[in-house]
Amino acid sequence: MEGLDSILAEQPFFAALEPELSKIVSGCARNRRFDAGSYIFHEGDDADEFYLIRHGRVALEMVAPGQAPVVFNTLGSGDILGASWLVPPYKWMFDARAVELTRAVGIDAKCLRGKCEADHHLGYEMMKRFLPVFVRRLHATRLQILDVYGKRGK
Amino acid sequence: MTAAFPANAFVPTAYRVIRQRREMRDVATLELSAAAGELPTFAPGQFNMLYAFGVGEVAISVSGDPGNRGRFVHTLRAVGAVSTALARLEAGQMLGLRGPFGTGWPMTAAVGSDLVIIAGGLGLAPLRPALYHLLSHRADYGGITVLYGTRHPRDILYRREIERWRRRLDLDIEITVDHADRAWHGHVGVVPALIPRAAIDPENTFALVCGPEAMMRFTVAGLRDAGLAPERIYLSMERNMKCALGLCGRCQFGPTFICKDGPVMRFDRILQIFATREI
Amino acid sequence: MGGHVLAIGAKAMMTRDGLQALIEALLSRGYRLIGPRLGEGAIVYDDIGGIADLPAGWTDRQEAGSYRLERRADAAFFGYAVGPQSWKRFLHPPVERLWQARREGDELAILPIEIETPKFAFLGVRGCELRAIQIQDRVFTGGSQVDVAYGARRRGNFIVAVNCGTAGGTCFCVSMASGPKAKGGFDLALTELIEGGAHEFLVEIGSATGADLFAGIPQRTASGDDIAAAEAVVARTAREMGRTLDNTGIKELLQGNPNHPRWDTVASRCLTCANCTMVCPTCFCTTVEDGSDLAGATAARVRKWDSCFTLDFSFVHGGPVRSEPRARYRQWMTHKLANWIDQFGKSGCVGCGRCITWCPVGIDITEEVAAIRANARTAGTPEKGGA
Structure with missing residues (x-):
């Protein structure tokens, strides 16, 4: 697990994480590879693993009956993929598809949840890293729904 | 510059449409040449007042190459009576023009530095002269990154030119769209989301931003998160404008007049009022 | 009789007949003489042919939202404060043609319009109004871009100022340091003195042109008593002024409080009718109207006074x-009292009180400033806009 340790340490997401905590996190991690076009997960699946994308691009899609899938966001190198693993009932709410060959670190959600529960210091360090990511995405979503580039008042 | 004006700066000069190109359903680019006399020089970021006969006048940024002295290029969207009339003009027809007016992008201040150019929608048009300038003086500048966000892949402005630029090794261009289907292989999401991925060196970068005001507010927040000082962020602002001379009072934005203190404003100079509602 | 040319700053006495002679001298020199006269139920500025045209014996009773003409006990020519109009309607006309255009086929020609430049003489310009003219001079001719037509109309004006002998019900020129005594910028300044049976004017020479013209007017030497009497008139007017506006740190106060709850309070009264901007002697904002004939062969552009209280004013696609009315009132008042200082070096308010008098609901700018000051955020610490 030496390799994963150093891979995680390189990620800005885990920057300045204490080495002991880093070791705990990497204990739940594994390397993942997704070919272009393949799905990483589907809506309704168990959110039992989340991902730190190292290379590649992932499209997040939602599907409505009778319509082509809509891509509402894309993620790339350095991004965290998935929040549903943090909150019950731990189910994905969208589809994630690798647009190109994507390499990621997959982190076992049940494993990390258990460790955070056992060590609240680790849990707090993780929360401090996850919360800003999701708040930023919430802000971005707000801007996106403003649809600022269209003709207004029509 | 003032010498190029007629004595009465309220009076437009006649220009002829040399070429009209439809960029999108409601967006057109006009190439104009002076009916008589020489074309005034302009700085990237400046605008002209374009007059459609009998309909009215509207402020449109210059979007052509500042190195091309022969013509003014303007890209405009048909949104009101005047812009609709202008967008309908065909080659050979004439319009009135006053300008150029206003401040430009900090092309001199940015010499030796990296630049990140962030455009939203039609906001790419006022930034294009800056890009032309950078590319024709490429050795004077550091890294150049263009982050461009638009609504949908079919709304990408200057698509062929962007495709050409993307092949260059001395220019990074990232495009993101708000909405896409699976045929689009690029980014989906808002343009500020591209900032953290752009590896900006905050001590050595100038940011040039143009787009809808809401997009610029989020973009400024993203640039500040990336460590850019307010003095290194420049925005192109828009307000209702009639005279472009600082005399009609309409384009006031707090204590500034967008027509003469802008349209390109250094962010620290408007920081206090930028997020104030209905200012 | 005259003949002797006085120095600038010198004072002399002139009778009612002298005033008539002064008017005639201005007319004979080719000036278009504008002065006060009764009209439209108010004292307005219009062409004047002699002292018979002046509103002798009339005054104006002004309060917030109210203006009434009343008879005076005496026959003072200038015994009123200021009416709804100001001199800006002559220097910066409400409607002005800017240019015309002609189209034939694809060809377009845009033709400037010859600027109409009468030689104006203004009679009865108050201290606050002189300041207002100077403020508009700065706006229209003090920057990098110049309003050529304004400059042409302003050039060679002959200004006969009048020091105020009556405080209006709404004015506060003392706070704005613009009156009641005219402080420079005039050719002649009059103080009307009515004492017992005498009805005279103390005349102060303000320029070489003024001295030259006044040399031909019947006059007598001003005594120390005459000068003291004139000073007493102005001092009494200053004392009787009912309103004050505290300008201390006003730029920071207004610029630093864009979300003060008082803006909502005033907006609940404000009808956004734009009266205040029309009567304000410094408000300069305009719109333009473009039109063409039915055949589409000729077109013209007309400039018109506009107001930041209209919705169209700030329209972007x-x-x-x-x-919101709150934002429009805030824009008007913040511009006038605060942003103007950044833009043109000093306040845009002269304390004439017109905006108070002619507001249909009686909004009082001095009261609004005081209310904001009463529970302002610390001046200089701007409110943070939330993202």
């Missing part, structure tokens, strides 16, 4: 920037 999609809608107005200032949709």
Whole structure:
């Protein structure tokens, strides 16, 4: 697990994480590879693993009956993929598809949840890293729904 | 510059449409040449007042190459009576023009530095002269990154030119769209989301931003998160404008007049009022 | 009789007949003489042919939202404060043609219009109004871009100022340091003195042109008593002024409080009728109207007074920037009292009180400033806009 340790340490997401905590996190991690076009997960699946994308691009899609899938966001190198693993009932709410060959670190959600529960210091360090990511995405979503580039008042 | 004006700066000069190109359903680019006399020089970021006969006048940024002295290029969207009339003009027809007016992008201040150019929608048009300038003086500048966000892949402005630029090794261009289907292989999401991925060196970068005001507010927040000082962020602002001379009072934005203190404003100079509602 | 040319700053006495002679001298020198006269139920500025045209014996009773003409006990020519109009209607006309255009086929020709430049003489310009003219001079001719037509109309004006002998019900020129005594910028300044049976004017020479013209007017030497009497008139007017505006740190106060709850309070009264901007002697904002004939062969552009209280004023594609009355009142007052200082070096308010008098609901700018000051955020610490 030496390799994963150093891979995680390189990620800005885990920057300045204490080495002991880093070791705990990497204990739940594994390397993942997704070919272009393949799905990483589907809506309704168990959110039992989340991902730190190292290379590649992932499209997040939602599907409505009778319509082509809509891509509402894309993620790339350095991004965290998935929040549903943090909150019950731990189910994905969208589809994630690798647009190109994507390499990621997959982190076992049940494993990390258990460790955070056992060590609240680790849990707090993780929360401090996850919360800003999701708040930023919430802000971005707000801007996106403003649809600022269209003709207004029509 | 003032010498190029007629004595009465309220009076437009006649220009002829040399070429009209439809960029999108409601967006057109006009190439104009002076009916008589020489074309005034302009700085990237400046605008002209374009007059459609009998309909009215509207402020449109210059979007052509500042190195091309022969013509003014303007890209405009048909949104009101005047812009609709202008967008309908065909080659050979004439319009009135006053300008150029206003401040430009900090092309001199940015010499030796990296630049990140962030455009939203039609906001790419006022930034294009800056890009032309950078590319024709490429050795004077550091890294150049263009982050461009638009609504949908079919709304990408200057698509062929962007495709050409993307092949260059001395220019990074990232495009993101708000909405896409699976045929689009690029980014989906808002343009500020591209900032953290752009590896900006905050001590050595100038940011040039143009787009809808809401997009610029989020973009400024993203640039500040990336460590850019307010003095290194420049925005192109828009307000209702009639005279472009600082005399009609309409384009006031707090204590500034967008027509003469802008349209390109250094962010620290408007920081206090930028997020104030209905200012 | 005259003949002797006085120095600038010198004072002399002139009778009612002298005033008539002064008017005639101005007319004979080819000036278009504008002065006060009764009209439209108010004292307005219009062409004057002699002292018979002046509103002798009339005064104006002004309060917030109210203006009434009343008879005076005496026959003072200048015994009123200021009416709804100001001199800006002559220097910066409400409607002005800017240019015309002609189209034939694809060909377009845009033709400037010859600027109409009468030689104006203004009679009865108050201290606050002189300041207002100077403020508009700065706006229209003090920057990098110049309003050529304004400059042409302003050039060679002959200004006969009048020091105020009556405080209006709404004015506060003492606070704005613009009156009641005219402080420079005039050719002649009059103080009307009515004492017992005498009805005279103390005349102060303000320029070489003024001295030259006044040399031909019947006059007598001003005594120390005459000068003291004139000073007493102005001092009494200053004392009787009912309103004050505290200008201390006003730029920071207003610029630093864009979300003060008082803006909502005033907006609940404000009808956004734009009266205040029309009567204000410094408000300069305009719109333009473009039109063409039915055949589409000729077109013209007309400039008209506009107001920041209209929705159209701030319209950008999609809608107005200032949709709420609160934002429009805030824009007007903040511009006038605070942003103006950044833009043109001093306040845009002269303390004439017109905006108070002619507001249909009696909004009082001095009261609004005081209310904001009463529970302002610390001046200089701007409110943070939330993202």
